[in-house]
Amino acid sequence: MSLLDHRLVVVTxxxxxxxTTVAATLGVVAARTGRRTIVAEVARRADVSGALAAPAxxxxxxxxLRPGLFHISIDPEDAMEEYLRDQLPSRxxxxxxxxxxxxxxxxxxxxxxxxxxxxxxxxxxxxxxRRTPGARAYDLVVLDAPATGHGVxALAAPAxxxxAARTGPVARQGRLIAQWLADPARTAVVAVARxxxxxxxxxxxxxxxxxxxxxxxxxxxxxxxxSSDRFDEDAEARLRAALTEDIEGASxxxxxxxxxxxxxxxxxxxxxERLAGDLGLSPLCLPLAVxxxxxxxxxxxxxxxxxxxxxxxxxxxxxxxxxx
Amino acid sequence: xxxxxxxxxxxxxxxxGSGGVGKTTTSAAIxxxxxxxGRRVAVVTIDPAKRLAxxxxxxELGNEPRxxxxxxxxxxxxxxxxxxxxxxxxxxxTFDDLIARLAPDARTRDDVLANRIxxxxxxxxxxxxxxxxxxxxxxxxxxxxxxVLVLDTPPSRNTLDFLDAPDRLTGFFEGRALKVLLAPxxxxxxxxxxxxxxxxxxxxxxxxxxxxxDLSVFFRALGGLLExxxxxxxxxxxxxxxxxxxxxxxxxxxxxxxxxxxxxxxRLREAGMPFGGLVINRVHGDEHPEASTEDVAAALEEPLGxxxxxxxxxxxxxxRRLAARDxxxxxxxxxxxxxxxxxxxxxxxGDVHDVGGLAAxxxxx
Numbered sequence: 148m149s150l151l152d153h154r155l156v157v158v159t160x161x162x163x164x165x166x167t168t169v170a171a172t173l174g175v176v177a178a179r180t181g182r183r184t185i186v187a188e189v190a191r192r193a194d195v196s197g198a199l200a201a202p203a204x205x206x207x208x209x210x211x212l213r214p215g216l217f218h219i220s221i222d223p224e225d226a227m228e229e230y231l232r233d234q235l236p237s238r239x240x241x242x243x244x245x246x247x248x249x250x251x252x253x254x255x256x257x258x259x260x261x262x263x264x265x266x267x268x269x270x271x272x273x274x275x276x277r278r279t280p281g282a283r284a285y286d287l288v289v290l291d292a293p294a295t296g297h298g299v300x301a302l303a304a305p306a307x308x309x310x311a312a313r314t315g316p317v318a319r320q321g322r323l324i325a326q327w328l329a330d331p332a333r334t335a336v337v338a339v340a341r342x343x344x345x346x347x348x349x350x351x352x353x354x355x356x357x358x359x360x361x362x363x364x365x366x367x368x369x370x371x372x373x374s375s376d377r378f379d380e381d382a383e384a385r386l387r388a389a390l391t392e393d394i395e396g397a398s399x400x401x402x403x404x405x406x407x408x409x410x411x412x413x414x415x416x417x418x419x420e421r422l423a424g425d426l427g428l429s430p431l432c433l434p435l436a437v438x439x440x441x442x443x444x445x446x447x448x449x450x451x452x453x454x455x456x457x458x459x460x461x462x463x464x465x466x467x468x469x470x471x
Numbered sequence: 472x473x474x475x476x477x478x479x480x481x482x483x484x485x486x487x488g489s490g491g492v493g494k495t496t497t498s499a500a501i502x503x504x505x506x507x508x509g510r511r512v513a514v515v516t517i518d519p520a521k522r523l524a525x526x527x528x529x530x531e532l533g534n535e536p537r538x539x540x541x542x543x544x545x546x547x548x549x550x551x552x553x554x555x556x557x558x559x560x561x562x563x564x565t566f567d568d569l570i571a572r573l574a575p576d577a578r579t580r581d582d583v584l585a586n587r588i589x590x591x592x593x594x595x596x597x598x599x600x601x602x603x604x605x606x607x608x609x610x611x612x613x614x615x616x617x618x619v620l621v622l623d624t625p626p627s628r629n630t631l632d633f634l635d636a637p638d639r640l641t642g643f644f645e646g647r648a649l650k651v652l653l654a655p656x657x658x659x660x661x662x663x664x665x666x667x668x669x670x671x672x673x674x675x676x677x678x679x680x681x682x683x684x685d686l687s688v689f690f691r692a693l694g695g696l697l698e699x700x701x702x703x704x705x706x707x708x709x710x711x712x713x714x715x716x717x718x719x720x721x722x723x724x725x726x727x728x729x730x731x732x733x734x735x736x737x738r739l740r741e742a743g744m745p746f747g748g749l750v751i752n753r754v755h756g757d758e759h760p761e762a763s764t765e766d767v768a769a770a771l772e773e774p775l776g777x778x779x780x781x782x783x784x785x786x787x788x789x790x791r792r793l794a795a796r797d798x799x800x801x802x803x804x805x806x807x808x809x810x811x812x813x814x815x816x817x818x819x820x821g822d823v824h825d826v827g828g829l830a831a832x833x834x835x836x
Contacts, residue, residue, distance in 0.1 A: 163491010167727065194727060294490055341491075344824065375789065377782045386783070389774045397762030398770045404790055405783045435789075437796055443726045 150367060151177045153335040154273040155328075157290045159298035160339035161349040165371040167194040168444040169339045169433070170291035175199075175450045178216035182286035185209060185217040185272060189265045189301070195220075195291055198443060209282070217285070219272070223261035226268040233278050234316060262304035263321065270305075270324045273333070295353045302328060302336075303360050328361075335366035340422065340430070342370050342415035351425045368430040370419055374412040375434065383409055431456060474719075474748050474814050474836045475504040481717050483612060483710065484621045484747070488721035489731035493752040496823045496832065497721050497816075498623035499527065499557070503544070503826070504833035506555040510618040513556040515607060517625045526825045527557045534561045534568075536611070547830035556617065565603040573699030583696070601625055609707045717747030720808070724754055724800035733807045749813035750836070751801055755793040756817055764788050793818075 150156060151173075158170040167188070174186040174195075186195045195218050196202065196210070204210025207225040209217050231241040271278050273288045292298040305328065309321030328334050336357060340350040350368060357363045378386065386406050394402055423429050436448040478484055478501070486498045495516050502514035513536040516529075527539050536556035544551045567584060574580035583589055601624070608622050710716060718739055722732035732749070739746050759767075768784030775783065805813055816835045823832065 161491060163489060163723075163728065197726070197730070346491075375786075377786055378779075382779055382782065385775060385779060389771075392774060394771070394774060397759035397767050400758050401767045401771065401783050401787045402775075405786045408786055408790070435793070437792065440799075441726065 148332075150335055150337070151180060151182060151287055153287070153333055153366075154285075155269065155288045155290060155334045156366075157292050157298070157302065157334065157336045158339060159292040159295060159336065159353065161341075161346045162294040164339045164341045164346055165433075165444065166294070166339045167198050167291050168446070168449070169337070169369050169371060170289050171195050171198040172433075172444075172446050172449045172453060173337070174216050174218075174289045175213070175446050176453050177287050177289065178213060179450065179454075181215065183215055183217075183283070184287045184289065185219060185285045186289045186291060187219045187221055187269055187272060188291040189221045189223075189269075189293065199446065221265050221268050223264045226264040229271075229279065230264060230267060234320075259300070259304050259307060262301040263308050263317075266301055266304050266328070267320065267324060270327060273327075295349055295356075299353070299356045299360060302357075302363075306361070329363060331364070331366075334363075336363055337367040337369060338365050339369050339371055341372055342374075342418045342422075344418065347418050347422045350422060354426055365426060365428060368422065368426060368428050370422070370430045370432050372435040373419075373432040374408060374415055376412045376416070378405060378409045378412075472812075474750070475501070475508065475833070477748065478505060478619070478717065479508065480715070481747070482619055482715040483608065483713070483717070484619065485608075485624060485711075485716065485718045486622060486721055487624045487718055487735055489728045492721050492723040492728045493816075493823075494721050495623045496523065496829070497719075497750055497752065498621050499523065500829045500832040501719075501836060502555055502557070502621045503549070503551070503829045504836050505619055505621070506544070506553040507549050507551045507833070508553065510553040511556070511616075512553060512619050512621060513558065513611060513617045514621040514623065515558055515560055515604070515611070516623040517560050517604065523824050524559065526829075527555075529557055529559050534558065534564050534607075536617075543826055547827045549830050549833075553618075560604055560607055562603040565607050569603070569606050569703075570696065573696040573703065575696070575699075579696065605707055605711075606703065609703065609710055612710055613706075711744055714745065717745050719748050719750055720746065721750045721752060722800075722804060723752050724797035726800075729800050729804055732804060736808050746808075749804060749808050749810050750816065751804060751813055752816045753818045754797045754801065754815045755790060756797075756815070757791055757794040764791065 156173060158166050158173065160166050170186055170188075174184050177184040188195050196204065196212060199212050199216075199218075201210075201212045201218070204218060204220070206220050206222050209219050212218050228241075232238060235241045269288060269290055272285060275284050277284055293301055305321040305323075306325035307321075309318045309325055312318035312321065338350045338353050340346045354365045357365060383406070386402055386409075390399070390402055390406070419430055419432070431453065433449050433452055436445040436452075437443070438445045484501060486494050486501070488494050498514050498516060502512045505512045514527075515536070516524075526543070528537060528543065536558040539555040539557055541551065541554075544555060570583050571580050574583065604622060604625055608620060611617065611620050720732050720736055720739075722728045736746060764784055764787050767787060768780050771780035771783055801813070801815065805811060814836055816832055819828070819831070823829065
């Protein structure tokens with residue numbers, strides 16, 4: 148089963164590793180396969196449209212960025228309004244409640260409610276029968292989720308609320324969404340890491356948290372900004388030998404640069420092996436592909452890497468009974 | 472004047488920026504640099520890399536600062552005449568401690584700590600780390616054991632949460648929401664009691680009554696802490712706006728951290744908080760802009776052979792693409808933040824995970 152055959156791919160990981168870049172790139176790849184795809188981000192951010200160099204759409208609007216590729220920035224307050232309209236028998240009641248000051252304050256003060264409403268909207272986007280009037284179904288939703296701890300909290304919010312509320316509509320709805328999210332045939336989770344100590348440790352911890360709190364497994368790991376491996380051991384020996392000769396100025400700098408970068412690439416390789424060993428997953432490595440003008444990642448270049456390597460798209464685990 | 476010199480008369484240094492830009496390392500390096508200038512410094516970190524934590528003697532969550540063994544600090548070309556203390560924040564424990572401290576009596580304390588809503592939701596949601604970090608900072612400042620406190624802010628996706636934490640808390644505990652909930656005719660009473668109004672009938676229908684009952688117990692118990700929270704939040708606001716407090720903005724030269732830094736600086740200005748400087752980490756610097764990559768590769772053909780010289784050239788070209796990006800990012804940050812003396816820390820070859828690495832960084836500050 149391909150990663151892209153799920154209905155929802157949740158992209159999370161340590162802050163600063165490039166979650167948005169990876170989520171947007173997966174969106175680009177999916178749209179190129181003809182899937183009607185939407186990349187969603189939460190908490191009123193517009194990073195995805197920024198990464199795709201597109202103007203940010205209206206908040207909560209499903210905006211087309213490229214053919215077949217849409218984007219939405221989910222605001223919990225809008226999600227609340229939509230939820231009330233959907234749940235209540237009349238528009239009048241929904242508006243009454245929506246405009247109620249005390250209800251608004253209660254909603255704002257209730258810990259975790261924002262996460263619940265945001266995840267509820269993500270779930271809604273991924274349904275065949277959309278609840279949003281007149282909205283068309285998507286083949287795939289890619290969620291640019293918050294960083295590790297907050298990302299797990301967001302994924303856990305429906306189940307947490309189902310437990311806390313026990314009965315009633317919130318519990319029912321929470322349970323429905325929680326079960327849907329926990330179904331490995333529908334939802335996949337991808338962690339984004341860098342080949343750095345802290346990011347690797349956090350990725351391993353993320354896998355443990357997902358398993359312990361949600362019974363979910365990581366379906367893929369993407370290691371971002373991996374250095375090129377240009378020099379083998381023989382090359383290293385010759386570079387070191389050359390340094391002892393009289394190479395100075397820019398040439399000497401270039402050789403020292405090469406030796407330093409070689410050391411970084413080697414350390415990265417060791418960390419990625421540790422990551423792969425700890426997770427039992429082979430990570431997909433994305434090179435540092437930067438457009439020097441904008442400073443943004445070159446998404447088309449990254450999409451081409453995923454399409455040509457692509458094991459992250461094919462070898463999704465857990466489809467042969469590996470999930471317990 | 473170096474950044475560390477400018478921080479000489481500060482009591483609180485808050486280090487802010489988006490996740491992954493090296494905030495923790497920068498905070499630790501600043502603390503080390505200030506200790507080397509003779510001050511008694513405590514650095515409060517959130518989640519340091521394991522080896523950095525080990526280097527600072529922070530293997531366990533203590534939630535109180537511990538002195539970094541002076542023996543660890545010696546021998547890195549630094550004479551540390553002051554003291555370096557460090558602590559790793561435990562947000563859940565900080566929150567529990569705060570409740571215990573503010574509760575007027577043991578019963579209120581136990582009611583809050585035992586409440587299901589508090590347990591299940593309060594430590595896991597966005598914003599609680601920000602709030603607990605700032606609450607801890609405030610406490611350490613009040614205890615007055617240190618000349619200067621350096622706070623490494625949580626890796627929040629939205630740095631806004633951090634600045635808003637005291638305000639949101641004041642706003643909430645000032646009683647707008649609580650009044651509604653706690654007044655004799657308020658929500659809590661209506662939910663728990665017979666509650667006849669249409670609105671609360673609807674509310675109950677949407678949320679499920681059990682949840683509301685738990686919530687109202689939670690808020691009622693918190694109501695007992697109202698006075699303490701109000702004072703605390705006002706004190707935190709004063710501390711953040713104090714002339715002896717300063718905010719450093721940390722960025723790396725990539726698109727998102729740059730935009731986040733610009734945004735955060737704007738927020739500081741709006742909130743009237745003191746901006747104390749810009750640190751840009753992981754900057755790729757071109758040391759020989761005068762030499763073209765082609766010339767360098769050509770000059771290396773004789774000692775290295777054509778193939779290896781070509782690979783060194785390719786490597787240099789890739790490095791220079793990053794250097795060009797970084798130069799643009801630095802320029803943009805300096806223009807937008809209106810600073811001309813930002814601190815640039817070069818891309819180091821490998822993770823920083825020991826006192827030697829911190830000592831090397833603080834030389835750039």
